[in-house]
Amino acid sequence: MPKPIKDTATKALRTHLIGMAMIVLGPVSCVGGIALFPPQGMNDKSWVSAFPIFICLLLIFGGLIMVVTSNIRAARTAARAVDNVADQAQ
Numbered sequence: 001m002p003k004p005i006k007d008t009a010t011k012a013l014r015t016h017l018i019g020m021a022m023i024v025l026g027p028v029s030c031v032g033g034i035a036l037f038p039p040q041g042m043n044d045k046s047w048v049s050a051f052p053i054f055i056c057l058l059l060i061f062g063g064l065i066m067v068v069t070s071n072i073r074a075a076r077t078a079a080r081a082v083d084n085v086a087d088q089a090q
Helices: 005-036 047-089
Strands: none
Touching: 005 047
8 A cells, every 4th residue: 555645745845855955055064164174284184174075065965865866756656646636537
């Protein structure tokens, strides 16, 4: 028995919004991290200087994956809803 359409659509929307927030917060966290841990000269090779950029990329790509998967889930849910309406019309 498939899940109710309303629950699936709500979950897809929630996942989409969280993914979009992650994409927006990625560069913000990068700027904040660089402000907290500024590089110490041009030849600073410590992991602390690369950490904000790593977190930024992690948030952006994680958010993109969440948005894509939520769009796939929403498309499947919409197709199922259309099938249900077509079945009821017959």
